Amino acid sequence: MKYKNFSRDFLRCDFEEGWSKWPTDSNKGVPMPMPQKACALGDKLIDLVAPIDFKFDIKLQDAIKNRCSRREFTQGFLTLKELSFLLWSTQGIIDGDITAHRTVPSANSRHPFETYLVIRRVKDLKPGVYRYLPIEHKLCIVYDDKEQAEKISTSCFEINSSQMQNAAVVFIWAAVPYRTEWRAGPYAYKFIAIDAGHICQNLYLAAEAIQAGVCAVAAYEQQAVDNLINVSGKDEFAVYLATVGKIA
Numbered sequence: 001m002k003y004k005n006f007s008r009d010f011l012r013c014d015f016e017e018g019w020s021k022w023p024t025d026s027n028k029g030v031p032m033p034m035p036q037k038a039c040a041l042g043d044k045l046i047d048l049v050a051p052i053d054f055k056f057d058i059k060l061q062d063a064i065k066n067r068c069s070r071r072e073f074t075q076g077f078l079t080l081k082e083l084s085f086l087l088w089s090t091q092g093i094i095d096g097d098i099t100a101h102r103t104v105p106s107a108n109s110r111h112p113f114e115t116y117l118v119i120r121r122v123k124d125l126k127p128g129v130y131r132y133l134p135i136e137h138k139l140c141i142v143y144d145d146k147e148q149a150e151k152i153s154t155s156c157f158e159i160n161s162s163q164m165q166n167a168a169v170v171f172i173w174a175a176v177p178y179r180t181e182w183r184a185g186p187y188a189y190k191f192i193a194i195d196a197g198h199i200c201q202n203l204y205l206a207a208e209a210i211q212a213g214v215c216a217v218a219a220y221e222q223q224a225v226d227n228l229i230n231v232s233g234k235d236e237f238a239v240y241l242a243t244v245g246k247i248a
């Protein structure tokens, strides 16, 4: 059976001539792209709680053992501190800035993802669509608009509509492929997909420390989600989502 545009070769790693010979922009001396999309001038930034103040203690073994996909959430709110912890756990910077060491690994340290949040129930934040800025550890507003944010409920496959409607927050990871293409050329797509898995697993584990549940979601409507987060669908597009909410 053949699937248009899909290939098993995507998963292979046949570096026949050696990676250093690939005509990638990195090998041609093109400057490294920034690992974070800039904000528009004058964008209002929202401070998050600094990692030094988190103090969310849980035994790592318990977090790993108890993790599972949870699709039913209470109507409870996350605090800004809890949301800050989830964001830092998934894309946060530990030290450095442009080629920074983060809480998750990334092939060639390219960190190709932007994190968007559809926020419904987080204390001190208006419902809307936001974007995380790992370098500043702040949020910027994409839409400060509840109606716009509610479009998430109909932006995924039917099987996911109930969890989308009930989540306190929906994480949307959008890839900026060029960040990885710059270094890895045709292997970029495999690396980007693997990177996404690391990010989401950290979300599952971190949520265990704040009595929240997570469910990874890959069954979504591409165009609808890209429109919701206001990205082109070409140089940047949604790849992976996760619902988050308080659990009983």
Ligand SMILES: Cc1cc2nc3c(=O)[nH]c(=O)nc-3n(C[C@H](O)[C@H](O)[C@H](O)COP(=O)(O)O)c2cc1C
Pocket (backbone or CB within 6 Å): 067, 068, 069, 070, 071, 159, 160, 215, 216, 217, 218, 219, 220
């Ligand atoms: C790449 C990926 C995509 C997934 N997409 C969905 C999805 O669209 N909807 C959903 O309800 N669960 C989704 N899941 C969750 C899986 O169904 C779940 O991980 C699996 O049933 C195993 O359950 P567990 O996570 O509780 O161990 C996805 C998981 C992964 C890793």
